[in-house]
Amino acid sequence: MTYDIREWAFSNDSELPHQDWDLFITTMDTAPLLLSLSVDPKVAKDKRKVFLACLYLLVGDAVGIVKDRTHLEEVRLFVEQASSNRNYYIQQWVSRSFQLIQNPELFDYEKWCTGDSIFENWDD
Template identity: 85%
Template sequence: MIYDINAWAFSNDAEFPHQDWDLFITDISTAPLLLSLSINPEVANDKRKVFLACLYLLVGDAVGIVKDRTHLEEVRLFVEQASSNQNYYIQQWVFRSFQLIQNPELFDYKKWCDGIDIFSFWKD
């Protein structure tokens, strides 16, 4: 699966390999790769946005859908590790993720799990 993610990230093909591909690739095991691709300047901007949306999906899914404490703790630890990254968009994601993890009642599916459309729901 990691090969598929990298292959698409660095290809000229702008289309998803298949419908719901973002759902398929978003997992705690792929999270470090998704993070690195979301900030890699060699990846096209529109694809970096897809990988960033996958990071939001990772957190939103853990808090608002799966609701498994062990999985949520794994995701929280990943967000904590990512907090040292100085990229502006990652810092926004880290801040928002910690807010959501601490206040799960703030979960909004459209802001966290609706693909690249999520960015239209954030006002900053």
């Protein structure tokens, strides 16, 4: 699967390979790759937004949908590791993610799980 993700990231194809592809590729196994591709300047900006949206989905899914403590702890540790990344958008995601993890009642499906249109739902 990581090959397919990389292949699309560096291809000229702007369309997602298939509907709900972002849901399919967003796992703890692919999270480090999604993080790196979301900040890679060699990846087209539109595609970086897709990968960043996948990171939001990863957290939103763990907090608001799956609600499995073990999975949530894995996600929290990943967010903690990502906090060393100095990219503005990653720092914003880290901050928002920690806030959500600490306050799961703040979960808003539109802000966390609706693909790259999520960025239209944040006003901070």
